[in-house]
Amino acid sequence: MTPVVQADALSGGFADPPVQAARAFRAILSAMARPGTICDVAGAAPPAPLSVGAGVAILVLADGTTPVHLAPSHDTAAVRDWITFHTGAPLVGAGQAVFALGTWPALAPVDRFAIGTAEYPDRSATLIVEMPALSAQGARLTGPGIRETAQLSLPEVAAFAANRALFPLGFDVILTAGDRLAGLPRSTVVEAA
Amino acid sequence: MTSEVYNFAYLDELTKRMIRRAILKGVAVPGYQVPFASREMPMPYGWGTGGVQVTAACLMPEDVLKVIDQGADDTTNAVSIRKFFVRTAGVATTEATDQASVIQTRHRIPETPLTEDQILVFQVPIPEPLRFLEPRETETRRMHALEDYGLMHVKLYEDIARHGEIATSYAYPVRVEGRYVMDPSPIPRFDNPKMSDCPAIQLFGAGREQRIYALPPWTQVVSLDFEDHPFTASKADHACDLCAAEDSYLDEVITDDRGGRMFVCSDTDYCRSRREAGHLGRLGAPYEEAAP
Numbered sequence: 249m250t251p252v253v254q255a256d257a258l259s260g261g262f263a264d265p266p267v268q269a270a271r272a273f274r275a276i277l278s279a280m281a282r283p284g285t286i287c288d289v290a291g292a293a294p295p296a297p298l299s300v301g302a303g304v305a306i307l308v309l310a311d312g313t314t315p316v317h318l319a320p321s322h323d324t325a326a327v328r329d330w331i332t333f334h335t336g337a338p339l340v341g342a343g344q345a346v347f348a349l350g351t352w353p354a355l356a357p358v359d360r361f362a363i364g365t366a367e368y369p370d371r372s373a374t375l376i377v378e379m380p381a382l383s384a385q386g387a388r389l390t391g392p393g394i395r396e397t398a399q400l401s402l403p404e405v406a407a408f409a410a411n412r413a414l415f416p417l418g419f420d421v422i423l424t425a426g427d428r429l430a431g432l433p434r435s436t437v438v439e440a441a
Numbered sequence: 442m443t444s445e446v447y448n449f450a451y452l453d454e455l456t457k458r459m460i461r462r463a464i465l466k467g468v469a470v471p472g473y474q475v476p477f478a479s480r481e482m483p484m485p486y487g488w489g490t491g492g493v494q495v496t497a498a499c500l501m502p503e504d505v506l507k508v509i510d511q512g513a514d515d516t517t518n519a520v521s522i523r524k525f526f527v528r529t530a531g532v533a534t535t536e537a538t539d540q541a542s543v544i545q546t547r548h549r550i551p552e553t554p555l556t557e558d559q560i561l562v563f564q565v566p567i568p569e570p571l572r573f574l575e576p577r578e579t580e581t582r583r584m585h586a587l588e589d590y591g592l593m594h595v596k597l598y599e600d601i602a603r604h605g606e607i608a609t610s611y612a613y614p615v616r617v618e619g620r621y622v623m624d625p626s627p628i629p630r631f632d633n634p635k636m637s638d639c640p641a642i643q644l645f646g647a648g649r650e651q652r653i654y655a656l657p658p659w660t661q662v663v664s665l666d667f668e669d670h671p672f673t674a675s676k677a678d679h680a681c682d683l684c685a686a687e688d689s690y691l692d693e694v695i696t697d698d699r700g701g702r703m704f705v706c707s708d709t710d711y712c713r714s715r716r717e718a719g720h721l722g723r724l725g726a727p728y729e730e731a732a733p
Contacts, residue, residue: 266449266457270501273461277499281468281642281657309465311458366586370466370475392471392618393657416620420469433469435618435657 257329260293262307272304276422280431284389284398286382288428295326301424302349302376303330309374310347312336317361319350321378349376352403363417372434373419379403382425391436399441400430408438450497451529456480460498460653464644467655472617473585474568474652482648483525488518489547490648492564493525496545499560499644500526505533507541512549512690512707519547536710548611550632552689552711555641557658563626565647568654570614570624590622593665601670610675615662622665623654630664631676631690637662679704684715685722 262268268291275287294303310316316337318327331337342348342360355375364372379401386401387408400423402408411418411434418434432438448454456478463477482490500506506526510518514536522545523534535541538553545562555561567573571581574592584590593614600608607613613630617623625636626645636643636656643656656662666672677691682703689711691704703724706712716728 265454267502269454269457270449270499271503273457274499274501277461277464277468277642280465281655309458309462311455313459314462367582368476369470369473370463372466374465392660393468395659416470416473420465433657435469435471 256295256326257333260295260303260330261334262291265307269308272308276305276308276429276431279422279429280393280420280433282393282398283391283432283436284384284394284400284430286384286400286428286430290427295324295330297322297324297378298327298330298349299378299424300427301429302378302422304427305376305422305424305429306331306337306347306349307334310335310337312338314346315340315344317342317345317348317373319348319354321351321354322349345373347374347376349378351378358407358411358419361419363411363414363419366417369416369418372417375419375421377403377421377423379423379425382423382428382430386441388439388441389432389436390439393433394436400432402432402438405438405440408432408436412437447529449502449530450500450526452480452494452497456494457498460494463653464495464498464655467644467653468642468657470621471656471660472615472621472623472654474647474654476651477653479648479651484521486649487566489522489545489564491646491650491653492545492547492562492648493522493646494648495644495646495653496522496526496543496562497530499543499562500530500532502531504530504542505535505540507535507538507544507710508546509544509549509551509708509710510547511692512551512711513709515709537714538708538710548627548629549690549707550628550635552686552706552708553714555635555639557640559641561639561641561643563628563643563645565624565626565645565652566649567612568624568645568647568650568652570612570622585621588620590616593622594667597665597667601667607666607670607672613672614665616665617656618661619663623662625662629676629690630672631674633662633664633672634674677704680722681706681712681715682722683725684712684720685725686711686715686720 289304292303361373389398421432463475508519510516538551612627664672
């Protein structure tokens with residue numbers, strides 16, 4: 249028997265994709281280019297537990313060419329159906345993922361994800377990490393995109409410091425909470441405040 | 442007015458997603474050239490197809506777009522690209538650097554300092570700084586992977602041995618955050634210092650060569666040099682003949698066949714705003730508003 253796709257999966261996408269995706273991309277670009285900056289996004293209404301921010305990131309960036317990994321926290325039938333219907337992205341294991349989605353504890357251990365190769369460091373995963381909240385406090389950030397220092401409420405420090413040590417390899421991170429998101433590219437140096 | 446027959450900003454959404462992913466990876470690894478599936482655009486290679494694709498992937502309806510070609514807002518390339526986006530994206534345009542939110546440029550960085558709210562998109566012909574030293578992509582890719590940039594220093598050394606100084610006057614190679622050697626696109630080396638610690642996001646698109654790279658704001662960009670032959674940002678040793686600016690990059694214009702010449706700002710917006718403010722150069726006439 250063919251599994252039935254719930255009607256909910258068909259709604260919750262962009263109403264006007266070219267324009268809403270353009271605005272959302274600029275927010276994501278701004279967040280990734282200025283680590284520590286928290287941006288508002290809008291336009292997606294994904295099923296719980298997927299946040300608006302993570303839903304927007306998926307709609308803007310994922311498609312049939314980008315395998316997505318769902319961590320156990322987000323691996324529900326509703327989320328699977330929604331992503332499959334709206335993006336066509338294949339759902340895969342952690343090792344093959346271009347995007348990985350979940351809470352920080354559910355994504356662990358993060359050394360499963362692609363970090364690129366010395367000749368193609370761009371062939372690395374982007375983790376979309378669902379957070380309970382985001383604020384400009386906590387770990388101290390320095391590096392490209394940051395004038396002096398910035399602060400961001402990261403789930404931990406050690407894993408991001410280890411990721412930075414791999415530069416120019418490493419994964420990149422989009423942190424989401426509700427309709428807000430922040431970026432943490434691999435180039436950012438993360439220290440405990 | 443937007444033409445209804447095109448998707449917003451010309452490109453289809455699948456293409457924009459692919460370009461947007463490449464831009465984000467470029468931002469995450471400053472100076473590294475990200476391969477992307479460059480599309481055929483309705484203009485020839487060499488006219489900014491890479492820059493146009495990056496701009497198309499970034500534009501929002503609220504943007505105010507400025508396009509310059511060698512600093513000028515009124516040359517064929519700049520006018521054509523501006524019209525292209527007015528027609529396909531319906532965005533507002535401007536010639537004033539401080540009014541623009543997205544600036545696409547061919548071979549200059551505006552004289553007016555950029556701000557945090559701006560994106561500067563460069564059109565790049567040959568993105569690989571090592572290409573004329575090593576034609577094989579497999580080799581240059583390995584050289585970047587191994588940070589093997591000795592060949593570039595040999596080239597600069599040979600410049601000094603032959604000319605007494607580093608004679609590279611445009612597309613002067615830079616090192617980004619102490620890691621990747623990057624081609625700044627064929628901007629004059631006068632513009633190189635503006636790339637470092639710039640508040641704006643700088644994106645580079647090479648259409649024919651299918652590469653995108655990026656500099657996030659406040660990124661350290663160092664022009665390659667030697668301790669005993671430090672980098673200098675050179676320009677013609679004159680003031681602008683129209684606006685008397687001594688700090689702007691100048692174009693030399695031949696005015697007759699008896700050796701007559703004048704020097705004018707390459708940045709037309711900068712020159713105009715200075716003349717509006719009453720600055721007058723050697724050959725300048727007092728500024729008058731153009732007739733509507």
